[in-house]
Amino acid sequence: MSDGSPTDIPKEFLDLIEIDKVLLPQSLHEFVKATWHVIEPGVPFKDNWHLKVICDHLQAVTEGKLKRLIINVPPRTGKSSIVSVLWPCWEWTRNASIPFMFASYALRLALRDNLRRRQVVESKFYQDRFGGKVKFAGEQREKAYFRNTAQGSMFASSLGSSNILGFGGLRLVLDDPQDPTGAESEVIRESVTEWLCRTWPSRKDSPEAAEVLIQQRLHEGDATGLYLKQGGWTHLKVPMEWEGDSECAPEV
Secondary structure, three states, X not given: OOOXXXXXXXXXXXXXXXXXXXHHHHOHHHHHHHXXXXXXXXOOOOOOHHXXXXXXXXXXXXXXXXXXXXXXXXXXXXXXXXXXXXXXXXXXXXXXXOEEEEEEOOHHHHHHHHHHHHHHHHOHHHHHHHOOOOOEEEEEEOOOEEEEOOOOEXXXXXXXXXXXXXXXXXXXXXXXXXXXXXXXXXXXXXXXXXXXXXXXXXXXXXXXXXXXXXXXXXXXXXXXXXXXXXXXXXXXXXXOOOOOOOOOOOOO
């Protein structure tokens, strides 16, 4: 009976793993396709042009070509799975020391994706290929915060929360920072604007830290509208129906 040791794995599978170790860190899109089964077991990955475009823009952030990226996409299009779950896990295959911070309008959503990130990193698929680079630090594996042995970390919070004080990151990711049910409330929008302008930017560990916002548009005064008024952001719009005016960063 096999004891599960590497010598019992057929050589062709070992060869594939070695190929993945080299090729997957080079392409986020390929990593997403290869790793999808970990977060969506039994659900086939259905590729589409918009997924490739989103991956290309995120990879440009990783490679230092973009520092401030807005992605507007409709709901239920794989945005959180790619931007908030698979992208940070992929970036750790290239540099495991990067600290990430994530925020959503609801803490339950932020914690959900933090658990999904941990699921990917702990998976046999990921550890077989990248376990030599990315291993958990055993004493830091909370729902909202975990750290690896290279000092990389992932921290999840919600808009308006004060629990982010004391934490920082080189990647600040906002995933649907505004509750759709409060989109028309001026009071709620002003509260969100205050937090986005004062609290969230202060969490950057370095001037070189990158920021990513992904959301469905809710109002002209939502987070996207705020950042576009500030200027300096690359804006990727992926509409539900192609209207001929969507924008992609020319340098990506």
